[in-house]
Amino acid sequence: MLRQTLNYFLTLAKQSETMALIGRKDEMAELERYYNQDNAVFVAVYGRRRVGKTFLVNEFFKNKFDYKVTGISSAEYERKQLTDMQLSNFNLALNHYSGKIFPAPKDWMQAFRQLIEYLETGANKKRQVVFIDEIPWMDTPYSGFLTAFEWFWNSWGSACRNLMLIVCGSATSWIVNNVINSKGGLHNRLSGKIFLSPFNLKESELFYESRGIVWDRYEQIQSYMIFGGVPYYLSLLHKEESLSQNVDRLFFSKNGGLVNEFNNLFNALFDNAKEYIRTIELLDRHKSGLTRNEIAVKLNSTSGGGLTKMIDNLEQCGFIAGISNGGRVNDKIYKIIDFYCLFYLKFVKNNDFLEDEYWSKITNTPLHNSWCGFSFERVCFSHLKQIKKALGISGILTKTYAWRSRVSSPGAQIDMLIDREDRVVDVCEMKYSSVEYAITKSENMKLRNRIEAFRLESRTRKAIHLVMISPYGVLKNMYSGAVTNQVTLDALFE
DSSP states (O other): OHHHHHHHHHHHHHHTOOOOOOSOHHHHHHHHHHHTSSSOEEEEEEESTTSSHHHHHHHHTTTOOSEEEEOOOGGGOOHHHHHHHHHHHHHHHHHHHHSSOOOOOSSHHHHHHHHHHHHGGGTTSSOEEEEEETHHHHOOTTSOHHHHHHHHHHHTGGGOTTEEEEEEESOHHHHIIIIITOSSTTTTOOSEEEEEOOOOHHHHHHHHHHTTOOOOHHHHHHHHHHHTTOHHHHTTOOTTSOHHHHHHHHHSSTTOTTSSHHHHHHHHHOTTHHHHHHHHHHHHHOTTOBOHHHHHHHTTOOSSHHHHHHHHHHHHTTSEEEEOOSSOGGGOEEEEOOHHHHHIIIIITTOOOOOTTHHHHHTTSHHHHHHHHHHHHHHHHTTHHHHHHHTTOTTSOEEEEEEEOSSSSSOOEEEEEEEETTTEEEEEEEOOOSSOBOOOHHHHHHHHHHHHHHHHHHOOOSEEEEEEEOTTOBOOSTTGGGOOEEEOHHHHTO
16 A cells, blocks of 8 residues: 555656647647536547657646546556555545545445545536546456446536546557447447547657757658657657667667567557567568458458457557558558557567667668668658648548559559549659659669559559659659659658
């Protein structure tokens, strides 16, 4: 109990630390709108772990809540012991905010009855804000938490006009399955949902500026390929170090801050973390992506409910994305989109060198450069909005997908197609280069063959435009005339 009490107040102290909020204007506006409604409000805030969900809510309310509790990670406790700890933690927070001493609850029904008893003392307030953070961790097996929580909202909370209930959790799949898409007592009870994504390139740039980190945009893109705009990871960067030095310290030094993050991440989110890691590692070995059926075959699994749930959970948590190939839904191509995971699996997991300054030493080697080329494609996919703006098609209905030839051998593939309603298809080629990208004779032939294969197999009658996305554009030569449009580094920062 002493340890628990200490952890609770350390958590409060940590959350009271202030840091300028970067971006998140739309999310703040949403919270403002819900707060100002003249009725009971139930909001779910969800997104990838470390993305800043708790910080957003804390910052908006300036850490002033009528009640706030944070679930305890299951990593250190057995099931029964963990349920007791969750209940004790809930009670500790209730005593803190109420200024009273409530008896330790025997179960979750009693715990929520006590919360109601306390909140009823504030019935005359304009608004009472209740924030339950890391709510998935509270729902331990056979504890009755979800049933009691449903009862709390349905029997009392939904009728309390001044109540604003906010739930939050990194286990995005739990939030989606049990709250947003609930088929039980919370079905259609949610007032709103706020999904928090990692920073984009522009928001990351603002974060660097707020921390006094001076890197040009080329270095910032390389940083994005590693940290992916996850605020917590960016907060670990030291302004007096170069990007390479930061990476060496965080990944390739003894007790590096992000060396063990991968396993911690999956163990905190999923009960059967090993199976999820196995799926991620499979997709990492197949960089061009796999369909659901291909994943099933390579895992010696079936494409039934268990695999479907796993893929859906990984997608909802922001680790992978199913990219349409322009055909049937079941033919989606699944790829890893989490930059940290991609970097960890490529360079950290099986690194046998164990030497200082590893990243600094391999920078600009073929290994490093090939990784940059691959990762740049993922950066582009995460900035489709900026690419469409640069192409002047923000106001045009589009469908973006990847394409694989079913006929040509070797199989032609186009990683990004933007199919536009104005009768144009943009074939996007993404090339990472520190100078203007030069299209060679052989590259020109590959591009032509790829486009022709797509034209014949898709039977499209739309105009096909070749779009080159490269940091510094395309070098003008005898082959550059085939390029209809270009998107450069600065456009991705819009």
